[in-house]
Each structure stands twice: as structure tokens, then as C-alpha cells.
Amino acid sequence: MEHRDLIACHECDSLFRKPPRLRGLVAHCSSCGASMKGVRHAALTLDRVCAVTVAALITFLIAQAFPVLELETEGLTSHATLFEAVRSLWQGHMHIVAALVFCTTMLFPSFELAALLYLLLPLRAGRVPRAFDAVLRAVQFVRPWGMTEVFMLGVLITIVKMVSLARVIPGTSLFAFGALTLMFCVIAAFDPCMLWEIRDEVMNRGVAGAGSTRRYRKRRAADEGAQGGAALADSAATTCVTAKHAGLIACHCCGLVHSRNAQASDRRCARCGCALHERRPESVTRTFGLLLAAAMLYIPANLLPIMHTSTLGRAEDDTILGGIAYFWRSGDWPLAAIVFVASVMVPMLKLAILTLQTVAAYRGSDWQPLERAKLYRMVERIGRWSMLDVFVVSLTVALVHFGSLAQITAGPGALAFGSVVVLTMLASNAFDPRLIWDNVRLRPARARGRS
Ligand SMILES: [Zn+2]
Ligand SMILES: [Zn+2]
Known part of the structure; x- marks a missing residue:
């Protein structure tokens, strides 16, 4: 079962309640100082990232041609x-x-x-x-x-x-590579982990493709059916320091926090499908x-x-x-x-x-x-x-x-x-x-x- 209101630091496993959208700020873990993955901040909107990516792709083609x-x-x-x-x-x-x-x-x-x-x-x-x-x-x-x-x-x-x-x-390509380097610096500031959250929001609004929406609704129904467990895990999150101690596992790939299930040894993430491990095996x-x-x-x-x-x-x-x-x-x-x-x-x-x-x-x-x-x-x-x-x-x-x-x-x-x-x-x-x-x-x- 997933806990979408929780977030675990990918470097020290500290557990936090997910902050609301930040205005141009990057959230840092209070234990280890790492910048939190997947916390959406407003400085780089999808429009801006799209514009820079299109420009970078055109510049990339120029850089290869000359x-x-x-x-x-x-x-x-x-x-x-x-x-x-x-x-x-x-x-x-x-x-x-x-x-x-x-x-x-x-x-x-x-x-x-x-x-x-x-x-x-x-x-x-x-x-x-x-x-x-x-x-x-x-x-x-x-x-x-x-x-x-x-x-x-x-x-x-x-x-x-x-x-x-x-x-x-x-050559012409040298200048193109110079511009491309700057554009990649902007793109590197965009954390692709945020796209998992954005995808969830889009699907939640019910405007996603029919097949995906069916799968998502099935998952949501499963979550809502286990509300008692969620409440338990939430209270655990407020008293325990790490996801591991709270009986939770954060996905390595998308960061979604799941309950640990002792019976299933090779569980997969409900959001991205990656194998879930408490620590990298x-x-x-x-x-x-x-x-x-x-x-x-x-x-x-x-x-x-x-x-x-x-x-x-x-x-x-x-x-x-x-x-x-x-x-x-x-x-x-x-x-x-x-x-x-x-x-x-x-x-x-x-x-x-x-x-x-x-x-x-x-x-x-x-x-x-x-x-x-x-x-x-x-x-x-x-x-x-x-x-x-x-x-x-x-x-x-x-x-x-x-x-x-x-x-x-x-x-x-x-x-x-x-x-x-x-x-x-x-x-x-x-x-x-x-x-x-x-x-x-x-x-x-x-x-x-x-x-
Ligand atoms: Zn940390
Ligand atoms: Zn995942």
C-alpha cells in the first residue's frame, strides 16, 4: 500500500510529510542536507522546461551537422x-x-x-x-x-x-556546443522525479488515456480500501525517524513510499513498476x-x-x-x-x-x-x-x-x-x-x- 502524503530522503531515509508546492525553492533534508527528489517547485514550470528542451534539441542537431x-x-x-x-x-x-x-x-x-x-x-x-x-x-x-x-x-x-x-x-559546432552546455545546465536543474507527481495529478483529474485511468482507479480503490493501515503508518511516520523504522519502503526510482510487506520479498512499486528494496541489494x-x-x-x-x-x-x-x-x-x-x-x-x-x-x-x-x-x-x-x-x-x-x-x-x-x-x-x-x-x-x- 502506498502513502502519497509522505516523502523519504533518498540519501538518509528520513521520513517527512510531503511539503506543499514550493515557490522557486528547493527542499533540503533536515538530517543530511540533501536536496529532496520529487518535491515540485515552481521556478521551472513545464512550459519553461519544454521551451529550453526544444531549443536544446535544435542546437544539438546543429552541433552534430558542422x-x-x-x-x-x-x-x-x-x-x-x-x-x-x-x-x-x-x-x-x-x-x-x-x-x-x-x-x-x-x-x-x-x-x-x-x-x-x-x-x-x-x-x-x-x-x-x-x-x-x-x-x-x-x-x-x-x-x-x-x-x-x-x-x-x-x-x-x-x-x-x-x-x-x-x-x-x-567550427560552427563549437558555438553550438557552448550554447548546448548552458541549456543542459537549465535542464539539469529540472528534477525528472517531479514528473511522477505531475503524472499522478493529471491522472487524478481524470483526463488521462482510458487504459491508464482504469489502472490508476484500480490502484486508488485498493488504497482507499486500506485506510486503517494508512492511518497507522502516518502516526508511525510522525514518531519514527526513518522510513525503515516506520515499516515503510521508499521506491529508488520514483520515491513513492510503500508499506513494507514481510510476505512479499520481491514487491514492485505501484507507481513506476521498479523492484522495491529497503536498501540496494x-x-x-x-x-x-x-x-x-x-x-x-x-x-x-x-x-x-x-x-x-x-x-x-x-x-x-x-x-x-x-x-x-x-x-x-x-x-x-x-x-x-x-x-x-x-x-x-x-x-x-x-x-x-x-x-x-x-x-x-x-x-x-x-x-x-x-x-x-x-x-x-x-x-x-x-x-x-x-x-x-x-x-x-x-x-x-x-x-x-x-x-x-x-x-x-x-x-x-x-x-x-x-x-x-x-x-x-x-x-x-x-x-x-x-x-x-x-x-x-x-x-x-x-x-x-x-x-
Ligand atoms: Zn536526508
Ligand atoms: Zn516507484
């Missing part, structure tokens, strides 16, 4: 679109890296934009589109993997890198396994060459650290610092912080929960920026193909490095942040002292 950069040297010219960058990697037998660049810069961002429009336009008109649940779940899944802003920084670094070798002419084991794989690949990622350069019969291999040293020696120390932070420090920090979180969760530690929660949030935010070097390599490979004069191909280091980024992102996704707080709540007196 070259990002052009190179001119010794009377020879070369240009590269984003698709050509992916094709160069594919032809250089870097299939996995090519697939990674294609998914993060083309497939996932375009899917997010098209799917958002597919959901938003009918909702604005008071209808629920077909396959709403599956499309919204897919939007929530692909969102962290779209990396347009990281690619944009990669283009800027490639320009600085190439300027000493040849004349660099910015095998969270610590899976996170640790992914971290171990990432740590093992981090060594070849730094030791193996990320690029092979052949100039007039002379071959040279570049590692990530070699590239940073090159920037430093040529006086581009701000650039050396950016690449060092994104490619060396961020992956190391991610590995160290996630290892700390996993060990602490495994040992049942209640040490500094607020600081650990902040560290976890930081890892979630910065993880994607490590893809920077992979994007620089893909653009450089596509741009520099001047026959026997100069040729650059991607090296095995790029594959190892891309794998480290993906594995650490999967690891932070597999870790359940509510494990940080579970042990704190076993000691209520200490928890009260901290707050």
Missing part, C-alpha cells in the same frame, strides 16, 4: 565533427572507447532531450503519453551519463593543445567489486600510452602524465592543473572516498556521517569530469590525420582510462548512501547530540 574544429598547417586542412571523432576511434580499433564517446556525447543527451519532450508535451496538454513509466525510468537512467559540458571543456583543451602545432579555426559487495576492478585498471591507465603520434617518420607515445608535463613545460600551467585535477586527482579521490564509504558501511561505523554524506555527494558530482582526457584524445585523433606528415591514433591507455571512469561511476551508483546513516540511528542519543 565541424567542431578545423586545423590548417603547411597548406593542408583537416576538420572534425563529433561523429568523425567517434568514427576515427572505431577505425583505429578502439571500439569500446568509440562506443563510450558516442553514448556520452550523442546517444544519451539526444535521447534525454527527445524523451523529455515526449513526456512533457502531452503532460502540458493534460494527457499521459504511452509507455510513460518506461520512458521516464530511461530518462532517469541516462541522465548521469550525458556529458556535454565535459566534452565542451575537452574541446577547449584540444584548441590550446593544437594551437602550437597548427592554425586552429573554431548487495550494495557493499557490488561497490567493492567495481572499485577493485577500477583500481586495477588505474595502473595501466597511467602507465600505457593514451596516444601514438607519428610525425615525418618519428613515432612518439603520450601517457596522461606525459601530457600534463608537456603543458607544464610549455607554460600552460593552468591547463596542466585542469588536466591533472580531472585525470589524476579526481579518479584517485573517487577511489579513496568510495573505499572509505564501503569499508565504513561494511564495519557498521557511525563515524562522521554528515561529512561522509557530503563526500559521497561530491563524488557523485565530480565523477563525470574524469572523461575529459578521453574526449581530448578522440578529438585529437579525428583532427590530426595529415598522411605521412602527422598522424595521431589512440593508445591502450585511453581504453583503460575510460574503463576506470565508467567503473567508478557505476561504483558510486551501486553504493547506497542510506548505509551511512543506518548505524547512526542505532544510537539515537549520539545522533541527537550531533544534530
Whole structure:
């Protein structure tokens, strides 16, 4: 049974009564400080999100159609679109890296934009589109993997890198990517979890499609038939701190709070259809396994060459650290610092912080929960920026193909490095942040002292 008037923090499982619509404000959890998912605020109306999404989709098509950069040297010219960058990697037998660049810069961002429009336009008109649940779940899944802003920084670094070798002419696509980055910042401020609430409101008004409405009414009838249970759970919510202690489970995907049913071990959410779990199953084991794989690949990622350069019969291999040293020696120390932070420090920090979180969760530690929660949030935010070097390599490979004069191909280091980024992102996704707080709540007196 569902409790639509309750909301649980996705990071610490604290239970609250759902606030009314907020006027341009974002609600934060009073225990851990995380911004609450699915709480609707009026700053970004559906109309505004729709307008920005349409503009972003048009800009995205322009960005794909024209070259990002052009190179001119010794009377020879070369240009590269984003698709050509992916094709160069594919032809250089870097299939996995090519697939990674294609998914993060083309497939996932375009899917997010098209799917958002597919959901938003009918909702604005008071209808629920077909396959709403599956499309919204897919939007929530692909969102962290779209990396347009990281690619944009990669283009800027490639320009600085190439300027000493040849004349660099910015292409139309570069400006389109700049505009697209800003638009994605606006779209990122829109929490797709809100669409579950909006869908419920639309269906409640009785203007949804006939099939969906029948299903919804059936569910509402089931809810209303169990009013006694709801009253019990509500009173529990006012006295207990977390959803788990109140005998409730919040859906990972849409946030809807359900009563825990001891008999049904694999229950599904009544709203989005996702499997319901009190905590992500095998969270610590899976996170640790992914971290171990990432740590093992981090060594070849730094030791193996990320690029092979052949100039007039002379071959040279570049590692990530070699590239940073090159920037430093040529006086581009701000650039050396950016690449060092994104490619060396961020992956190391991610590995160290996630290892700390996993060990602490495994040992049942209640040490500094607020600081650990902040560290976890930081890892979630910065993880994607490590893809920077992979994007620089893909653009450089596509741009520099001047026959026997100069040729650059991607090296095995790029594959190892891309794998480290993906594995650490999967690891932070597999870790359940509510494990940080579970042990704190076993000691209520200490928890009260901290707050
Ligand atoms: Zn919280
Ligand atoms: Zn759900």
C-alpha cells in the first residue's frame, strides 16, 4: 500500500510529510542536507522546461551537422565533427572507447532531450503519453551519463593543445556546443522525479488515456480500501525517524513510499513498476567489486600510452602524465592543473572516498556521517569530469590525420582510462548512501547530540 502524503530522503531515509508546492525553492533534508527528489517547485514550470528542451534539441542537431574544429598547417586542412571523432576511434580499433564517446556525447543527451519532450508535451496538454513509466525510468537512467559540458571543456583543451602545432579555426559546432552546455545546465536543474507527481495529478483529474485511468482507479480503490493501515503508518511516520523504522519502503526510482510487506520479498512499486528494496541489494559487495576492478585498471591507465603520434617518420607515445608535463613545460600551467585535477586527482579521490564509504558501511561505523554524506555527494558530482582526457584524445585523433606528415591514433591507455571512469561511476551508483546513516540511528542519543 502506498502513502502519497509522505516523502523519504533518498540519501538518509528520513521520513517527512510531503511539503506543499514550493515557490522557486528547493527542499533540503533536515538530517543530511540533501536536496529532496520529487518535491515540485515552481521556478521551472513545464512550459519553461519544454521551451529550453526544444531549443536544446535544435542546437544539438546543429552541433552534430558542422565541424567542431578545423586545423590548417603547411597548406593542408583537416576538420572534425563529433561523429568523425567517434568514427576515427572505431577505425583505429578502439571500439569500446568509440562506443563510450558516442553514448556520452550523442546517444544519451539526444535521447534525454527527445524523451523529455515526449513526456512533457502531452503532460502540458493534460494527457499521459504511452509507455510513460518506461520512458521516464530511461530518462532517469541516462541522465548521469550525458556529458556535454565535459566534452565542451575537452574541446577547449584540444584548441590550446593544437594551437602550437597548427592554425586552429573554431567550427560552427563549437558555438553550438557552448550554447548546448548552458541549456543542459537549465535542464539539469529540472528534477525528472517531479514528473511522477505531475503524472499522478493529471491522472487524478481524470483526463488521462482510458487504459491508464482504469489502472490508476484500480490502484486508488485498493488504497482507499486500506485506510486503517494508512492511518497507522502516518502516526508511525510522525514518531519514527526513518522510513525503515516506520515499516515503510521508499521506491529508488520514483520515491513513492510503500508499506513494507514481510510476505512479499520481491514487491514492485505501484507507481513506476521498479523492484522495491529497503536498501540496494548487495550494495557493499557490488561497490567493492567495481572499485577493485577500477583500481586495477588505474595502473595501466597511467602507465600505457593514451596516444601514438607519428610525425615525418618519428613515432612518439603520450601517457596522461606525459601530457600534463608537456603543458607544464610549455607554460600552460593552468591547463596542466585542469588536466591533472580531472585525470589524476579526481579518479584517485573517487577511489579513496568510495573505499572509505564501503569499508565504513561494511564495519557498521557511525563515524562522521554528515561529512561522509557530503563526500559521497561530491563524488557523485565530480565523477563525470574524469572523461575529459578521453574526449581530448578522440578529438585529437579525428583532427590530426595529415598522411605521412602527422598522424595521431589512440593508445591502450585511453581504453583503460575510460574503463576506470565508467567503473567508478557505476561504483558510486551501486553504493547506497542510506548505509551511512543506518548505524547512526542505532544510537539515537549520539545522533541527537550531533544534530
Ligand atoms: Zn536526508
Ligand atoms: Zn516507484
